[in-house]
Amino acid sequence: MLREIVNIKEGIHDFCATSTPGEMELDYGNGLFTEPVIFKGTENRKGDDIIIKGVVKTEILVNCVRCLKDFRYSLCTKIQLYVKLVGGGSSCTVVWQDDYVRAQAYGTLDLSPRIRDALIIELPLKPLCSDDCRGLCPVCGMDLNKGTCNCTVKEPSSVWNTLEDLKGKNTALKKEGKNGPSKEKNIKIAG
Ligand SMILES: [Zn+2]
Numbered sequence: 001m002l003r004e005i006v007n008i009k010e011g012i013h014d015f016c017a018t019s020t021p022g023e024m025e026l027d028y029g030n031g032l033f034t035e036p037v038i039f040k041g042t043e044n045r046k047g048d049d050i051i052i053k054g055v056v057k058t059e060i061l062v063n064c065v066r067c068l069k070d071f072r073y074s075l076c077t078k079i080q081l082y083v084k085l086v087g088g089g090s091s092c093t094v095v096w097q098d099d100y101v102r103a104q105a106y107g108t109l110d111l112s113p114r115i116r117d118a119l120i121i122e123l124p125l126k127p128l129c130s131d132d133c134r135g136l137c138p139v140c141g142m143d144l145n146k147g148t149c150n151c152t153v154k155e156p157s158s159v160w161n162t163l164e165d166l167k168g169k170n171t172a173l174k175k176e177g178k179n180g181p182s183k184e185k186n187i188k189i190a191g
């Protein structure tokens with residue numbers, strides 16, 4: 001997402017720009033960037049100081065972690081950049097330090113790195129098609145958002161239940177005399 005700095009006039013002006021996910025080099029392991037990235041905001045120039053701020057929007061196609069269904073997830077985030085113009089060169093070199101940029105007055109500002117960072121933070125780690133998605137039955141694989149099946153799913157026992165189970169088994173083993181051979185019986189006397 002490029003912006004020619006000479007085209008940024010004094011005062012506050014609307015600024016909109018669109019780039020494809022490919023141009024922005026956007027990549028997401030758990031899904032696909034399917035829509036253009038749109039920036040809508042303002043540019044505010046006072047001499048060598050420029051503030052660019054606005055909202056970045058796009059959409060990704062992701063898998064729900066519970067029901068594995070594809071769904072569209074909207075990404076929307078705000079960015080604000082402070083640009084300080086240095087010298088009058090036409091070099092494209094831009095030095096980024098968080099939201100602060102030093103750029104050549106006749107250069108080209110590439111907003112992509114900052115926008116990419118802002119979007120990556122917004123990516124869902126565990127995408128859910130809805131907060132109350134019921135997921136798939138672990139036994140038959142049925143989508144439980146569409147109906148119910150007759151499988152019985154054993155609730156995972158709590159730590160206390162597990163301890164009680166172990167205690168029970170231990171007592172049973174002792175009663176049956178299967179708690180391992182006693183030491184005395186195990187000793188073999190040589191000769
Ligand atoms: Zn789901």
Ligand SMILES: [Zn+2]
Binds near residue numbers: 137138139140141142
């Ligand atoms: Zn089932």
